[in-house]
Amino acid sequence: MVSQRAGGGTGRAFQRVADTLRSRLADGRTYPIDRLLPSERELAAEFDVSRDTVQRVLRELRSEGWIRAEQGRGNRVVKTQSIHSPDRPRGQAEQVNLAVVLDKAFAAEKVTLDVYSLTSESLVGRLQEQAGRIRRGEISPQGIKVRMLLPAKDALMDLPRRVDGGDSSPLLERLHGIIDVMAGMVCKTLEDLQTEGRVPSVKVSVRHTRARPQFKLYLVNRTEALHALYRSERRAITLHGGETVDAVDVLGMQATLIHYEEGVDPESHGSLFVRESQLWFDEEWADSLSGATSHPMGATAGEQKRVRP
The missing domain is CATH 3.30.870 (Endonuclease; Chain A)
Incomplete structure (x- = not known):
């Protein structure tokens, strides 16, 4: 799929990043419970998307219960697939x-x-x-x-x-x-x-x-x-x-x-x-x-x- 910066559109970039991070969270070994996710800047660079897209993805993952925001530290994994x-x-x-x-x-x-x-x-x-x-x-x-x-x-x-x-x-x-x-x-x-x-x-x-x-x-x-x-x-x-x-x-x-x-x-x-x-x-x-x-x-x-x- 094409990223937002490559002209794929905000929705497509958002979905691509969200799908990939969900898959990593679900497997229990890429991002184990209690580990901090990479920073917004690191995720934006990895997926070649804007930080705004990353922030919207993280909000959705928090709403789904995968991660918890911690002031000054980032986003901590609180759930994997059992x-x-x-x-x-x-x-x-x-x-x-x-x-x-x-x-x-x-x-x-x-x-x-x-x-x-x-x-x-x-x-x-x-x-x-x-x-x-x-x-x-x-x-x-x-x-x-x-x-x-x-x-x-x-x-x-x-x-x-x-x-x-x-x-x-x-x-x-x-x-x-x-x-x-x-x-x-x-x-x-x-x-x-x-x-x-x-x-x-x-x-x-x-x-x-x-x-x-x-x-x-x-x-x-x-x-x-x-x-x-x-x-x-x-x-x-x-x-x-x-x-x-x-x-x-x-x-x-x-x-x-x-x-x-x-x-x-x-x-x-x-x-x-x-x-x-x-x-x-x-x-x-x-x-x-x-x-x-x-x-x-x-x-x-x-x-x-x-x-x-």
Whole structure:
């Protein structure tokens, strides 16, 4: 995406910086809890945007509960994305996060990732990390297959909405813009690896659902699952034009992810959850719409139809 100084516009620069910082905050290791973020000047230089853009992004991150402003010190991280792994021995749950799960998955020869989510925003930074590992020669998967189920533009979306009952269409337009951008970034991040000759086979497919997802689900190599319920929260949202509105929004990156892993016992909680979730996803995928209301990079013209009547 193009920065504000390069002519991309205030809204686009704002979204780019906000998305990147959220991803770093969510992973729990780029900016751990209790660490100070880089200064406004440093962030403006890194992203090649104005300090005004950085200040607006930081206000939004504070409204979402990621960071807290401290007089004379800066912005301190107070929240990351929590992951709980009930099948792991006591004391090991903190060792599991999305980055660790994907580190393990991408070390395999064949990588499969099925995603059901609102925006796929949490994935972008983590997949870029894996692409970096591949380019550095640390891992060398021979095939990557990703399927993403995301809301269609005409899906029944009750959130986000204005608290005052006013027109919520700008909020929905903003959300669908994020959905399209994030899906495009996932596709480009992975497809570039095949274009560069680093991974022999890469296939990224995007299909759409008619309803707002109530939860997010990642199925990794058909042996692990990460699941989280979306929560709604009242917060201030800055629109692309700079207007800030009081809204009820869906917050997914802060939701607690529960980690399940297939075990030796096929009837264990982990094995059952992974197996049943994979069956559910496969059925939803077959009944979904492909490229019905948007055409992010990676979707093919042949998928512009309903798979089942």
